[in-house]
Amino acid sequence: MRTKHSFGYQLRHSIIPYALLGAGGLVFLFPFFWLVLTSLKTPEDIFRLPIVFFPEKFQWSNYTTALKAIPFFHYVGNTLLLCAINIVGQLFSAPLVAYSLAKIQWRGRNLVFAIIVGTMILPPQVMMIPTYILFSKLGWINTYLPLTIGSFFGAPFFIFLLRQFYMGIPKELSEASKIDGASEFRIYWQMMLPQLVPILATIVLFTFVGTWTDFLGPLLYLNDSNKWTLMLGLQGFLQEHGAQWELLMAAAALSTIPMLILFFFGQKYFMRAGSTMTGFK
Amino acid sequence: MNTSRKSFLTGFLFASPWIIGFLVLGLFPFVMSFYYSMTDYDLFQPPKWVGLDNYIAIFQDENFYKSLKNTLFMAFIAVPINLIACLLVALMLNMKVKGIAIFRTVFYLPSVIPAVAGAMLWSWILNPQYGLLNIILRALGLPDPSWLTDPAFTKPSLILMGFWGAGAGALIFLAALQGVPRMFHEAAEIDGANAWDRFRHITLPALSPVTLFQLIMGLIGAFQIFTESFILMGGSNGGPDQSMLFYAVNVYQEAFSFLHMGYASALAWVLFVIVVLITIVIFKTSMRWVYYGGE
Numbered sequence: 001m002r003t004k005h006s007f008g009y010q011l012r013h014s015i016i017p018y019a020l021l022g023a024g025g026l027v028f029l030f031p032f033f034w035l036v037l038t039s040l041k042t043p044e045d046i047f048r049l050p051i052v053f054f055p056e057k058f059q060w061s062n063y064t065t066a067l068k069a070i071p072f073f074h075y076v077g078n079t080l081l082l083c084a085i086n087i088v089g090q091l092f093s094a095p096l097v098a099y100s101l102a103k104i105q106w107r108g109r110n111l112v113f114a115i116i117v118g119t120m121i122l123p124p125q126v127m128m129i130p131t132y133i134l135f136s137k138l139g140w141i142n143t144y145l146p147l148t149i150g151s152f153f154g155a156p157f158f159i160f161l162l163r164q165f166y167m168g169i170p171k172e173l174s175e176a177s178k179i180d181g182a183s184e185f186r187i188y189w190q191m192m193l194p195q196l197v198p199i200l201a202t203i204v205l206f207t208f209v210g211t212w213t214d215f216l217g218p219l220l221y222l223n224d225s226n227k228w229t230l231m232l233g234l235q236g237f238l239q240e241h242g243a244q245w246e247l248l249m250a251a252a253a254l255s256t257i258p259m260l261i262l263f264f265f266g267q268k269y270f271m272r273a274g275s276t277m278t279g280f281k
Numbered sequence: 282m283n284t285s286r287k288s289f290l291t292g293f294l295f296a297s298p299w300i301i302g303f304l305v306l307g308l309f310p311f312v313m314s315f316y317y318s319m320t321d322y323d324l325f326q327p328p329k330w331v332g333l334d335n336y337i338a339i340f341q342d343e344n345f346y347k348s349l350k351n352t353l354f355m356a357f358i359a360v361p362i363n364l365i366a367c368l369l370v371a372l373m374l375n376m377k378v379k380g381i382a383i384f385r386t387v388f389y390l391p392s393v394i395p396a397v398a399g400a401m402l403w404s405w406i407l408n409p410q411y412g413l414l415n416i417i418l419r420a421l422g423l424p425d426p427s428w429l430t431d432p433a434f435t436k437p438s439l440i441l442m443g444f445w446g447a448g449a450g451a452l453i454f455l456a457a458l459q460g461v462p463r464m465f466h467e468a469a470e471i472d473g474a475n476a477w478d479r480f481r482h483i484t485l486p487a488l489s490p491v492t493l494f495q496l497i498m499g500l501i502g503a504f505q506i507f508t509e510s511f512i513l514m515g516g517s518n519g520g521p522d523q524s525m526l527f528y529a530v531n532v533y534q535e536a537f538s539f540l541h542m543g544y545a546s547a548l549a550w551v552l553f554v555i556v557v558l559i560t561i562v563i564f565k566t567s568m569r570w571v572y573y574g575g576e
Contacts, residue, residue, distance in 0.1 A: 106292025153302020
């Protein structure tokens, strides 16, 4: 049975909320529509006033033109390679380091944790120049080493996130196995890691997104356009085809699709990191 | 071997990836950067010792003041404005209606767009003649500024773009909002507090720790603004009247366009001191306005 609510109640509990959310949602979605609509117009329609909202005929050929104008899939391949290496690196090191900070009592761990939190606040520009000089002395400019080596040392943010997570796993679990004579590494590998799978998924997603969208790193280290990532390629495309908005928007849309797919399938993992951070005091 | 020594070795071993990384890619460059800041260095000739000359030159450099002013504008005007926007979106997304999850997705969506693609899209939307925004503004009879070519409007353009990305910050506020016990609100309602009083005296204090966190993250982010300026202005030139010359852009330009590695290192060190000072001041003053439950 449904109860009938007064108009005033409905106004406060459904009409006003939906009106606000709907209007706000439209404003937030509109740039996406505009991106897609522009990418499907002819150059003449783009520069026509009064504005043409919907093109008479969708120019799907803009997408094939954009894919041919730059070696799009080559850039995607380069970027995917970097993503894969960085994911392996983070998965190897971040859980290991976080485990020692959360589950092993040792002198110095508080100092290590303090420095890790400190480096989260340090502006990367302070390290950018000396690190660049170091890598250039090692002859690593124009290689993928500067863009991947850091992952194998563990990102402070992930270590922090994982540590929070480990803290929530009851002590009794590992204590019991220790009495049974299990080594620390076996406890880590067989008991802890399986419980971490959801947060590891978060780390995989964040590493992928971080590597895919990174611009400054590749800009500093990759001169040879054959080695460019997709974001560098996009920027190069923008500089060459400054006013061909239909092609630029097509390329921008294509470069965004993997992010949207990841987001739709991994939403809860994205949100999890957000809520873990609120526990930060 | 006694147990504390054994556990030290195990702990150290587990943490060693980070420790090695910190020594090689953290501490070593950090110390070297201080040395480079006292030299004249172009990557090709060996560094030449110049003492404090770079630091003296910074304080006579017009670009330094310009980039600092632009960055402080973003840090202390744009970031608070953006935080308010995030909070408003969070309050909207905290309403108890059916299908709210879909709206949360919609508002978060812009945050997953790569910065390069997002900046390209906005440079089209903000196009003075054919851009969507000015077409709407003209239709409403409002002024239509040349967003990205008028020095007075470049930074407001960034604020506008920031609104679009407010969903990410809003979700962090939202998680905190949902942590506020309902009984506080109910008790206050019984005592006759209206919606504004409850927001002011229950919600805001409860949100203060997460606000502090977002404020600090936002400030740190403001000192790193780079990609947007680089894409929108077509390089590290700083745009019209250098209104988009931010601190990080200036460091990049000195180091990699002019190969003034020593001078740029000194700039980076000044930045480091500024960020540390601002963080300390905010933490100190935060004791007056941040409320931690259960303490």
